[in-house]
Amino acid sequence: MVEFYGQKLGSRLLMGTAMYPSPELLQKAVKASKAQIVTVSLRREAARQQSAQQQSGQGFWELIRELGVRVLPNTAGCKSVKEAITTAQMAREMFETAWIKLEVIANDDTLQPDLFGLVEAAQILSKDGFEVFPYTTEDLGAADRLLEAGCKLLMPWGAPIGSARGLNNPYALETMRNYFPDIPLVVDAGIGAPSHAAKAMEMGYDAVLLNTAIAKAGDPVIMAKAFAQAIDAGRAAFKAGLMEPRNMASPSTPVAGTPFFKLD
């Protein structure tokens, strides 16, 4: 079981809800994945859009409620501390949760976290009773400050959001895992294939958050299941104890009794 802010969860796969071909496929994919947490956002909506139930926020909200999963609102698109704080406050009221996936974005091309803004916003929000899930990098200094600010878990990126590049800096992610052995760590962003998620879990990460890799797969429902299996496999492998890599070959078949073998 993984635990986030006192909530124990059986699933180590957190799923995003964006970019699915249809609301029905989103629902099916979430069910197939057995994810217990989904991320959502808040966006502008005009009153007239409310009549088109499928597109509107109201219809989407009904769909999410039917899934019976825990909701993790995000501050996607926020580029300043102020924007992130106000969005978080709106999210807390709207979704009735203290959970917030905190994104403060520094750059439109890489969508990388603005670490300075992120730490400042995390401080303010934690003080105000939010339970912050910070989307961050592998920077250990920022990690220390986020934990000091009140965060009880960290969500470092694998690669830029939606890039499907996997774990760009596995060395740094391993280092981070070793530095914070007792903090729940979730790889969030840039995952493209189940093997990427499995690798993160084999490293000892506690969970993986992904969206695009499932939503943009040829068959999102089967891909959701594949990711769930990969995350299970990676976790089991980690618990089972992976063998250490070697530089040279070491025969697996016994050497003693090798036929046709001559000593001289």
Add this chain to the structure above:
Amino acid sequence: MNIRLNGAPAQTGATTLEELIAMLGYHEDAKIATAVNGDFVPTAKRAEQKLIANDDVEILAPRQGG
């Protein structure tokens, strides 16, 4: 008077945020959240939030997200 509504110029006769929401035609139970000039305005405070010219109003609803 002129205000900004969800990033675009708008005209309204509403004097409070609550009035504005009603006049715009949002359903009574609509799942929306509001901010004025960058600050969150809780639902309970919408009636007392007076609108003045050039106020920047955001009305948000749940949406898909990663």
